[in-house]
Amino acid sequence: MPHVLRMIAQRLALGLVTLFVVSIIIFLGTELLPGDFAQQMLGQAATPETVAALRERLGLNDPMLVRYVDWLTDILRGDFGVSLANGQPVADLIGRRLVNTLSLALYAAAISVPLSLALGILAALFRNTLFDRFVNASALTSISFPEFFVAYILIFLFAGAGGMFPSMASLRGDPGLGEYLHRAFLPALTLTLVTTAYMMRMTRAAIINLLASPYIEMARLKGISPMRIILRHALPNALAPIINVIALNLAYLITGVVVVEVVFVYPGLGQLIVDSVTARDMPVVQGVALLFAGAYVLLNLTADVLATLSNPRLMHRR
Amino acid sequence: MSEKGGRLLEIRGLWIEGQADEDWVPIVKGVDLTLDRGEVLGLIGESGAGKSTIGLAAMGYARDGCRISGGEILFDGIDLRAASEATRRSLRGRRIAYVAQSAAASFNPAHRLIAQYAEGPVRHGVMSAAEAESDAVDLYARMRLPDPESIGFRYPHQVSGGQLQRAMTAMAMACRPDLIIFDEPTTALDVTTQIEVLSAIRDIVDRFDTAAIYITHDLAVVAQMADRIKVLLRGEEVEEADTRTMLATPSEDYTRSLWAVRSFARAEQPPARDATAVLSVEGVTAGYDRLDVLRDVSFDIHARRTVAVVGESGSGKSTTARVITGLLPPRMGEVRFEGTPLPPGYRGRSRDQLRQIQMIYQMADTALNPKLRIRDLIGRPAQMYLGLRGKRLEERVRDLLSLIELEPDAHIDRLPSELSGGQKQRIGIARALAAEPRFIICDEVTSALDQLVAEGILRLLDKLQGEFDLAYMFITHDLATVRAIADEVVVMKEGRVVEQGPKADMFQPPHHPYTELLLSSVPEMDPDWLTDLLERREAGGAGAGAAGT
Known part of the structure; x- marks a missing residue:
């Protein structure tokens, strides 16, 4: 056990280094964005003098290195700065949206992870049957379309004439849980459809990959049933790749939902980052980007730790 | 169940085909095989002779890419080819068990040894999990594994190859089967370890009066283990006889050539004279x-x-x-x-x-x-x-x-x-x-x-x-x-x-004691070799016997 703790500590330290490098890239990236916030805010009619004055007031004229160090030290103190557009603290802006994004991610994951594991296991059990082919074909179809297309198809099917679910997942008026699940159903279903295929196919492939192993043959020769062979003999050894692909998909559910949020007008981080880029509201863009990077690092770290925990060869040394 | 000595397994005209690209080609061609209760049959031949394939067929099992295409397999009167998959599954592990060549690869790396031991008896409803675990400790002790109380709680990677091979034999014994298929169980082991495994297998098979098919390419090994030997070549039987007859007077040329392969010896070279070594x-x-x-x-x-x-x-x-x-x-x-x-x-x-x-x-x-x-x-x-x-x-x-x-x-x-x-x-x-x-x-x-x-x-x-x-x-x-x-x-x-x-x-002689141990551990064609060796070692103390005496 101590070496697992040591590994977690090592990976956390490495994660911090990664985040530091990412912070540099984010800062440089936003620097490279064309356009100028002061110009954008004051409009075409502004005189060069007023633009210069505003730039001075916002500190946009300081050297890049100074601004980077200021930004980073503020963040280390927990201060993400203030939105240039509306003067609200970035942390507050992000906070509200983060809750919404995480809720949607959780909603989608609660459907897609169990669904894809179950389908993957069943496809492996009934490999090369009609069932297997049908599941594979459906999964491939759903990831082959762009997300917005899937989203519009679902809107057409479920929000059109019949109107079973709303096509706009607005969260106005603080809906309760039941109402939330209803309103956010279509975005969650879209995300489920675009993520299930990866996880299902990895589960299936990881299990089938092991079925030629001598220990699987041994289990067969012990008279163990096919379902138990898959669940007890193959699955525990296939966990590492499955956990990894789940972690990647969870990260995607948090950071990659921009398009889906825009289509359904869902007030999450994706919407926020799109709006902020349009307005050249750099503190918000930088804050959200750093948060996304943090989510990736944390989820991958979790995946590595879980993969280690699932492997007796790493857990129980000779 | 019938008495000891009754017919346990009868295979008649067995044909097995393997897939090669698009075609099915025969790999076992009309082999007959019979085995009585408590009897040990040695199957020997080179790779490609179909030994393992026949061994698995005795469990009604064919590997992926193989199919049993003809003949009859009767296990205690049950026609394994005609039986349902559920029937075959209920026999496997319970009445017919299998010991594989590589124990390291054939134990599931994700589970402890004792859990894998208990799985068969529990799934087949022969014992409860607690009974199976205490039985495991007993069999581990019989297989002369160190720390039988605790070794089962290790994972396969924590146990040496020779010990794993014995743990697997114990696992095969878990339901006290009527028949065990040993598929080259000592081929991957060192000669010194091989002896321990061979003697443990022989003891336990004797103790429970289990019938066995012992598959190997090593004639000297099979001579120690089998009552009868069947020689196979490219899926066909060459000859079959009881062990002593087979060793003393093989009737076929092919069998004699198997005996003779150890005969190559290069000419004595003159001692090195050149001053500097290469x-x-x-x-x-x-x-x-x-x-x-x-x-x-x-x-x-x-x-x-x-x-x-x-x-x-x-x-x-x-x-x-x-x-x-x-x-x-x-x-x-x-x-x-x-x-x-x-x-x-x-x-x-x-x-x-x-x-x-x-x-x-x-x-x-x-x-x-x-x-x-x-x-x-x-x-x-x-x-x-x-x-x-x-x-x-x-x-x-x-x-x-x-x-x-x-x-x-x-x-x-x-x-x-x-x-x-x-x-x-x-x-x-x-x-x-x-x-x-x-x-x-x-x-x-x-x-x-x-x-x-x-x-x-x-x-x-x-x-x-x-x-x-x-x-x-x-x-x-x-x-x-x-x-x-x-x-x-x-x-x-x-x-x-x-x-x-x-x-x-x-x-x-005289040898260093370790050289002596190595030399004396190489199996010989004599069917009494293992018995004699164990007696000698018993008499000479636990170790390798006194050096050079």
Whole structure:
């Protein structure tokens, strides 16, 4: 056990280094964005003098290195700065949206992870049957379309004439849980459809990959049933790749939902980052980007730790 | 159930087909087999004889890509071919059990040994989990596993190969089956470990009066285990007789040729006269991390001489080869080539120094790049070390193919996957020769091959040595190979050289106690050999017996 703790500590330290490098890239990236916030805010009619004055007031004229160090030290103190557009603290802006994004991610994951594991296991059990082919074909179809297309198809099917679910997942008026699940159903279903295929196919492939192993043959020769062979003999050894692909998909559910949020007008981080880029509201863009990077690092770290925990060869040394 | 001595298994006219590309080709052709309760039948033959396939068919099982296409398999009156899959599953593990060749690969790495032991009895409803676990401890003790109380709670990777093989035999016994199929259970083990496993298997099979089919390619092993022996060749029966008759008077030529394969012995070479050895290892200590794997190892190898380095796995044989080739720089000591010290790491060696020392590996399968054609596999070293190009390179490759007795036109454009195991090993030899070395390390080059094929390889190596004045270092754990090809022997144990000298001295007492243990552990054709040996060791104390007395 101590070496697992040591590994977690090592990976956390490495994660911090990664985040530091990412912070540099984010800062440089936003620097490279064309356009100028002061110009954008004051409009075409502004005189060069007023633009210069505003730039001075916002500190946009300081050297890049100074601004980077200021930004980073503020963040280390927990201060993400203030939105240039509306003067609200970035942390507050992000906070509200983060809750919404995480809720949607959780909603989608609660459907897609169990669904894809179950389908993957069943496809492996009934490999090369009609069932297997049908599941594979459906999964491939759903990831082959762009997300917005899937989203519009679902809107057409479920929000059109019949109107079973709303096509706009607005969260106005603080809906309760039941109402939330209803309103956010279509975005969650879209995300489920675009993520299930990866996880299902990895589960299936990881299990089938092991079925030629001598220990699987041994289990067969012990008279163990096919379902138990898959669940007890193959699955525990296939966990590492499955956990990894789940972690990647969870990260995607948090950071990659921009398009889906825009289509359904869902007030999450994706919407926020799109709006902020349009307005050249750099503190918000930088804050959200750093948060996304943090989510990736944390989820991958979790995946590595879980993969280690699932492997007796790493857990129980000779 | 019928009395002891009643018919347990009857296989009539068994045909099994295997898939080759699109076609089904027969791999077992009309084999009959009968087995009475409590009887042990040995199935022997070279690879491709269909031994394992027949063994699995006795459980009504065919591997993926194989199918049972004809004949009858009656187990205690139950027709396994006609029975439902559910019926077959209820028999497997409960009344017919299987012990595989590689216990390390056949235990599930994700579960503890005892959980895998208990799974069969619990699933078949023979015992509760608690009963199965206490029974496991009992059987572990019977199999003479150390710490039977606690060993079951280890994971497979925490247990040695010989112990795993015994744990697997215990697992096969869990439901007290009527029949156990042993599929080469000791082939992957050292001779000293093999004896422990063999005697434990024999005791437990006797104790529970279990019938067994014992599959092996090693005649001396099957002689210890079986009441009757059936010899197979390419899916057909050659002959069958009770063990003593078979050993004393085999009636078929093929059987006699199996007996005879250990007969190759190269001519006695005159002792080395040249002053400087081709290769000297001098006081080498080396290892990984903080662990010393080799301690103060020294020996010389002269031109035209073959030095066999023998010892159990983990004794440091392969590490010695890594030090000589420069893959592992030693901590102390040095390696000299014709009197000149070699730089410790291969990066520091000149191209010519690298050329002089070549290697042939155990697994030709993994040592040859599967994507390269023979032309390039052999041509590359000739191109790299000798700068041959174009027509001259092609000629050289053809010469080398002729040297290793493969027809150049037919083989030069093949891929390794289009060759047999023995042919692949020949390509490995040609690749080493292509560099025109003075010294070749042969790392267990025949252990993955059938005996007849292995003998061909040994003869070839012997011939080439004479032609090109080569010095060989021959790493092996097989003392029969040592007898066949070595001039001198270096015995290693736990990273040290415990004995070295001319072969004739080695095989004559007095020996170092460890050499004695190794020598006495090599199975002999005599069916009483194991019994006698165990009695002798019993009398001489727990260890190897007194040295040289």
